């Protein structure tokens with residue numbers, strides 16, 4: 001079957017894709033045994049002395065996971081790229097980095113083919129929104145050393161008129177909206193919301209821009225129904241969500257015009273699994289299943305990873321989308337890293353925001369979870385600061401109704417603190433949903 005969509009998107013049905021991926025995966029395993037000291041040692045420790053012992057995709061759950069901590073350790077032991085570097089130094093043509101939490105950046109090397117593959121994957125993700133040559137697009141990423149730079153090359157590959165603005169200059173951005181009238185903008189959901197608010201305060205309505213597509217990524221939020229509705233109303237445009245992961249590919253998922261979850265874009269390049277985060281148990285990819293995404297490169301030269309824990313907690317859909325594509329779809333529920341455990345119950349701050357947003361227009365959409373102590377484990381009630389819309393007065397009934405909604409949906413007792421409009425910080429990049437400033441040592 002030939003591809004009905006651009007950039008090789010959904011060219012094969014799932015069974016045929018799986019068969020093709022299995023062959024590529026076996027070749028990748030052979031490459032790892034030959035080229036990657038990291039995986040040779042790791043797989044040998046798991047009882048696999050050669051690629052044949054690891055089998056194919058049907059046996060992948062028997063392989064050990066790879067974590068970000070292991071990659072950091074590998075890069076400390078063998079600076080700068082680690083023992084998981086599988087290509088010759090000369091063949092590394094691009095080095096991205098992530099801002100490490102310890103102050104030492106983590107490096108992500110790419111060969112020429114890796115770069116082309118990432119651009120191909122990203123082109124699938126973004127073109128699904130309907131974005132095509134002939135349209136103009138504003139980007140707001142200060143890509144710098146980060147993999148977001150590859151997203152910009154995907155936009156170029158699609159053939160759009162690219163208008164890079166970056167973050168930190170909303171006035172320049174709004175001027176570009178007025179004068180250049182682009183059809184699309186790529187930004188975080190937080191920034192899309194901030195731009196609309198900033199423009200309103202400066203006497204202009206972004207709905208006058210003629211914007212068609214708001215392409216959001218970088219944090220959960222674009223997939224939350226109420227936040228999406230609010231952004232679509234503020235801009236008079238459609239919101240499309242995309243998601244990637246630095247160590248795997250700049251963009252791996254992207255929503256189509258049906259807006260019913262992000263389609264997987266990595267077919268032929270990356271294999272994806274779903275696991276239960278606590279136990280690591282592989283979960284069946286079935287309609288509505290929830291768990292953490294785990295990725296395996298099946299065609300990567302510089303730093304191929306096996307069963308990499310993404311820490312992204314998602315819901316998946318396996319049925320064919322109304323757009324005609326039959327690739328796995330997903331919606332991010334939250335980062336496993338942001339998750340709090342309140343008396344044994346897993347709570348994602350983004351899920352709390354989703355419920356609070358049902359109370360619009362009384363609330364502004366900005367919240368902050370303020371845990372009483374440091375760490376993941378918390379005792380109820382969980383304090384949640386909720387910002388009101390301009391002019392709204394604090395109202396005990398509203399606070400009680402929000403707490404009730406959170407209790408019935410998430411089985412968590414919350415203490416709601418209503419704050420006046422503008423009390424919570426705005427972000428041009430990602431909203432911080434958890435604020436530990438009131439937390440005592442655990």
Ligand SMILES: [Zn+2]
Pocket residue numbers: 256257258259260263321322323324325
């Ligand atoms: Zn679709």
